[in-house]
Amino acid sequence: MVGAVVIVGSNETAGGEKGLSPSNVSSGSFACVELLGRTVLGRIIEDFLRGGVDSIAVVASVPFTSAVLGHEKVGFFAAQNLWLEAAKRAASFEAESVLLVRLGAYVELDVADLLQFHRDQGKRLTRAWTDQGKLEWWAIDPTVVQANRELLSVLHTQAASRYLSRGYVNRLESPRDLRQLVVDGLGGRCHFRPQAVEVKPGVWIAQGSEIERSARLVAPVYLGRHSKVADQCLITRGSNVESNSQVDYGTVIEDSTVLANTYVGIGLDLSHSIVQGDNLVHVQHGVRLKISDPVVLRPIRDNRVRAGVDGSFWANLEVRNVAMSSMPKTGQ
C-alpha cells in the first residue's frame, strides 16, 4: 500500500538551496488556483491516484474548497503546524511507502518509477530532483515517520537518495511561471491540458460557456465553464478565461489570465496580465494593482464549489502594491 501527503501552505522548506520555492509563494497559492479548468493540486492528486496511491492526505493551514477533495481516497486536514500534521497523517497510513509533496511546483513525475527507485535504493528517504535542482517531492519509508515529530526535521536529518526526474516542471514561483504553465498547457508541451473540448485547433471551450457571435477567439485560447465573452471581444495569444468569468463588450484579452469569478469590463486592453476579482498583476512590468472601480474589474459572486483562491494568493505576490480608487470612463 502507498500513501501520500500533500502539504499546502507551508512557508517552511527543507533547505534553502537552488530548486526551492522562495518564501513569497511557498504557501502553494499558485498551485491552488484553477488553471485550464483544474488546479495543480487536483492534477497532482489525479496523477497519484493513477499511479496507484491508495490514500492521500491533503494538509493545509487554511480551509479551501476543491472538487478533488471529494474523492473517497482523498482526505483534507486543517492544521496550524503543517509538518507535524503531515507526520501524523503519514504515520497513520499502514503503507509500505509514503509520498510527500510540499505543494508549489507543478511536476510531471512518474510516481510508480519514483516508488520503485526508492525501494531499489534501500534508503529510507528519496528526494526528487531535476536538472535545475531539488524538488519538494519525497518518497519516505514509514519507519522514519513519527507521529509526534515534525516531518521537516526528518527531512533535514535523514540522508536521501536522489531521484532524477526528466519530466516537465514549472516551479510556479512567480506570475510569469503561472502564465507559462497556461501557455505550455495550451500548446501541448506538458500534460497540463485544458479541461474542455477543443472546438477547433487550439481553441478550448468548456461546458456552459457563452460566446457572442461577433467575439473572436484566436488560438491558443481557453474558456472555462460558464464563462461569458461578449460581442466584439478578442481573446488570443494563450489567454485563459476561467470558470464563471465574464469579459464584457469590446475588450481584448491578450497573453493574459482571467482567473475564476472575475468580471472584466468594457473596452479594455488586458495584456500580459493576470486578473482575479479586483486584482491585477502585470507580468511584464512586475506591477500589482488593486482596482476598486467595479466597472473595470470586480469579483463575481459564485456559490458553486470552486478551487480555493483566498486572499493569500494576492498577499503573497511580491510585487509593488498600488491602490487605485477608480477608473476613468472616457478616453476609450
Add this chain to the structure above:
Amino acid sequence: MLRAANSKRGKKMLTSGPVVVMQVPEQFNAGEVRKFMDELSPLLESNRPRIVLECSQVRSVDSTGVEALLQCLEEALKRDGDLKLAALSPEAEVILELMRVARVFESFPTSEEAVRSFNAIPVDPVSQDAPWYSAVFGDLRAVKEAS
C-alpha cells in the same frame, strides 16, 4: 536646454524655452489633480503650449487623474500645442495601457528626450504642386545625378 524653476507649491518644474516639464505627483488622485491642474492651467492657456509631464513618481492614479491627462492633452492640441509624457512609472504605464489611452499620448523614457522631440527641426512646408518627396529629397534629378 532645461532651466529649473519652482512652482508656487514647490513642485519641480523645469522650463526649457517654450517647453515646460512638470512632475506628476505620486498620488495622482482627486485631491492632487485639482492642485496640479491649478498650476498647469495657465500654461495650457498660452499660445502653442508645449508641456512634458514627468511621471516617474506616479504610484497611484485616480479616475480623475487619467481624465485630467486627457483634458490637458485636448487643451494643448486645441491651441496648436502638445502634451507629452515622460518616464512613465510601471504603474502608470499599466493603467494607461489597460484603459487604451496609452497610445493617445506620445511618451518618452526621459524628460530630456521628450523636450528634444519638441525642438526637432521642422520640415519646410511643401507647395501643393511639388512632389510629395521634395521636402526631404528635393529635386529628384539632383538626387539621381548625385547617386
